[in-house]
Amino acid sequence: xxxxxxxxxxxxxxxxxxxxxxxxDSIFKPKTYVKAVDDISFVVNEGxxxxxxxxxxxxxxxxxxxxxxxxxxxxxxxxxAGRNLVDxxxxxxxxxxxxxxxxxxxxxxxxxxxxxxxxxxxEAMTIQQSVPKPLQKDRMAELLNLVGLPTEALNRYPHxxxxxxxxxxxxxxxxxxxxxxxxxxxxxxxxDVSIQAQILNLLKKLQKQFQxxxxxxxxxxxxxxxxxxxxxxxxxxxxxxxxxxxDLFDNPLHPYTKxxxxxxxxxxxxxxxxxxxxxxxxxxxxxxxxGCRFHTRCPFAADRCKTEExxxxxxxxxxFVSCHFxxxxxx
Amino acid sequence: MAIxxxxxxxxIVTQTIDHPRQSVISNFFSVFLENKAAVVGGLIILFYIFxxxxxxxxxxxxxxxxxxxxxxxxxxxxxxxxxxxxxRDILSRILYGSRLSMGVGFAxxxxxxxxxxxxxxxxxxxxxxxxxxxxxxxxxLLAFPGILLALAIVSALGPSxxxxxxxxxxxxxxxxxxxxxxxTLEVKQLEYIDAIRTLGANDGTIIFKHIxxxxxxxxxxxxxxxxxxxxxxxxxxxxxxxxxxPPSSEWGxxxxxxxxxxxxxxxxxxxxxxxxxxxxxGFNIFGDGLRDAFDPRMKK
Numbered sequence: 001x002x003x004x005x006x007x008x009x010x011x012x013x014x015x016x017x018x019x020x021x022x023x024x025d026s027i028f029k030p031k032t033y034v035k036a037v038d039d040i041s042f043v044v045n046e047g048x049x050x051x052x053x054x055x056x057x058x059x060x061x062x063x064x065x066x067x068x069x070x071x072x073x074x075x076x077x078x079x080x081a082g083r084n085l086v087d088x089x090x091x092x093x094x095x096x097x098x099x100x101x102x103x104x105x106x107x108x109x110x111x112x113x114x115x116x117x118x119x120x121x122x123e124a125m126t127i128q129q130s131v132p133k134p135l136q137k138d139r140m141a142e143l144l145n146l147v148g149l150p151t152e153a154l155n156r157y158p159h160x161x162x163x164x165x166x167x168x169x170x171x172x173x174x175x176x177x178x179x180x181x182x183x184x185x186x187x188x189x190x191x192d193v194s195i196q197a198q199i200l201n202l203l204k205k206l207q208k209q210f211q212x213x214x215x216x217x218x219x220x221x222x223x224x225x226x227x228x229x230x231x232x233x234x235x236x237x238x239x240x241x242x243x244x245x246x247d248l249f250d251n252p253l254h255p256y257t258k259x260x261x262x263x264x265x266x267x268x269x270x271x272x273x274x275x276x277x278x279x280x281x282x283x284x285x286x287x288x289x290x291g292c293r294f295h296t297r298c299p300f301a302a303d304r305c306k307t308e309e310x311x312x313x314x315x316x317x318x319x320f321v322s323c324h325f326x327x328x329x330x331x
Numbered sequence: 332m333a334i335x336x337x338x339x340x341x342x343i344v345t346q347t348i349d350h351p352r353q354s355v356i357s358n359f360f361s362v363f364l365e366n367k368a369a370v371v372g373g374l375i376i377l378f379y380i381f382x383x384x385x386x387x388x389x390x391x392x393x394x395x396x397x398x399x400x401x402x403x404x405x406x407x408x409x410x411x412x413x414x415x416x417x418x419r420d421i422l423s424r425i426l427y428g429s430r431l432s433m434g435v436g437f438a439x440x441x442x443x444x445x446x447x448x449x450x451x452x453x454x455x456x457x458x459x460x461x462x463x464x465x466x467x468x469x470x471x472l473l474a475f476p477g478i479l480l481a482l483a484i485v486s487a488l489g490p491s492x493x494x495x496x497x498x499x500x501x502x503x504x505x506x507x508x509x510x511x512x513x514x515t516l517e518v519k520q521l522e523y524i525d526a527i528r529t530l531g532a533n534d535g536t537i538i539f540k541h542i543x544x545x546x547x548x549x550x551x552x553x554x555x556x557x558x559x560x561x562x563x564x565x566x567x568x569x570x571x572x573x574x575x576x577p578p579s580s581e582w583g584x585x586x587x588x589x590x591x592x593x594x595x596x597x598x599x600x601x602x603x604x605x606x607x608x609x610x611x612x613g614f615n616i617f618g619d620g621l622r623d624a625f626d627p628r629m630k631k
Binding site: 112 | 521522525531541
């Protein structure tokens with residue numbers, strides 16, 4: 001995949017596959033797999049926010065988990081700092097884990113209820129040895145200050161905080177090890193809209209301050225529109241379109257992206273959006289459709305779509321799409 | 332529903348923590364103390380522990396002191412619970428016997444819990460074939476009725492109080508393993524475990540610092556209830572002559588030696604029986620109370 005020269009690639013994902021085996025009905029039947037992520041390739045540039053969007057079950061969270069090796073990928077490469085994370089042993093991986101951090105969706109499940117905030121932050125710094133012991137106390141105060149929490153929070157337990165505050169603690173824990181890339185897995189989906197804005201602004205501020213790179217996984221298009229530099233759309237474990245945020249929202253090329261974007265309600269009721277309604281449900285990832293995975297629901301599907309799988313092509317500079325008829329549809 | 336963002340607004344507004352400080356422990360006690368039965372259970376246990384510790388000061392006679400002139404004396408001012416067929420004071424024997432019965436009960440549960448928790452954590456955390464092997468072994472143990480399994484173990488090892496402890500402990504292992512495995516599976520998939528894994532923590536840290544502290548409540552409840560069962564089983568085995576041997580003042584042994592005199596001197600068997608029943612009752616209602624207090628749905 002080509003990228004513009006001035007951008008430095010931080011993370012490259014090549015042909016990543018993540019299959020999960022499904023319980024068999026009988027030992028005589030062949031093993032079946034859910035192809036949660038099926039052969040996807042993309043790059044994350046340094047300092048940018050790349051969003052992954054798609055409906056539930058399209059493999060966006062699985063992609064994040066595979067990159068972090070929370071689930072061992074079935075195949076493919078994840079190249080970071082010149083090393084393929086997929087091949088690294090647990091010990092080698094541990095040295096790199098400080099660079100790759102994660103912020104989770106559920107602020108009520110992402111903090112150990114038996115640990116004080118101090119213990120949570122100390123543990124992070126100690127495991128990664130990011131801050132020497134005598135300096136940890138100052139660093140903790142600094143971290144809390146960065147995420148907008150008072151210092152007296154240190155000796156409290158997670159259950160004493162509100163959802164938004166817990167999310168701030170989760171961010172502080174991720175920052176404690178000086179990461180380069182933070183994967184935000186639906187990081188604001190569980191919060192109220194007003195709190196969402198606060199947390200998004202906080203993330204933006206921290207990104208500027210520490211030159212962080214975000215891989216932002218979300219199903220919420222308005223959040224994605226606000227935070228991203230580039231957007232990647234996934235459908236059934238495949239990438240359907242990657243592009244600049246502005247390009248994607250103004251000029252979507254893939255029929256699925258068009259349908260997805262048309263589902264955003266207009267803020268101005270006098271503007272009539274043409275709503276593209278898709279027929280049927282998302283097919284099962286255990287037995288995905290042949291050819292283009294979207295052909296069962298695509299309003300423009302032709303015979304070719306049923307047999308031939310479309311490649312991800314660069315149709316316009318930095319605008320990749322996987323559709324046989326993208327050129328025709330663009331007109 | 333576009334998000335309104337006010338760029339002027341300073342991004343960092345230090346948050347205030349609205350929740351008043353509330354300690355987990357005080358919350359636990361407020362629920363627990365409301366359960367009158369559980370408090371009574373706790374008091375019974377405390378009473379027995381007090382007796383076990385201070386038995387030498389409380390007992391009017393030596394538990395093994397044979398006084399054939401005073402045999403089979405019914406309860407009186409001199410001998411509150413009477414004497415047995417060898418003239419030993421039953422009250423003193425029961426007081427000393429509390430050490431043996433409670434010792435066996437606690438030791439067996441600690442033994443069973445140690446192995447059960449370890450196996451359950453390993454099975455639940457590592458899953459796959461490790462889980463299958465461990466849990467199938469536990470299923471085999473569970474297939475035997477507890478007391479039968481204990482009987483088999485004691486017959487193999489030979490009758491003694493220590494072997495009874497091992498036997499009773501052994502049939503507690505699968506129960507602990509099951510509970511711990513289930514809770515481990517539940518906690519393992521929570522996001523804070525993933526978070527600590529992305530920091531690079533090793534399995535030991537994850538298991539002992541992050542999983543074990545969060546599954547303690549069911550372990551404590553089960554442990555308390557198991558102490559009652561263990562005491563009862565140990566007394567049962569001693570009654571059958573497989574545990575503590577005469578002249579030991581273990582309650583089951585006392586019960587056994589009193590059975591020949593059930594019609595002529597029933598007090599020899601009645602008082603050790605009551606001692607066992609009251610202690611087991613105490614542990615059971617205390618355990619039930621703990622379960623209610625630990626259950627988050629019971630919190631106000």
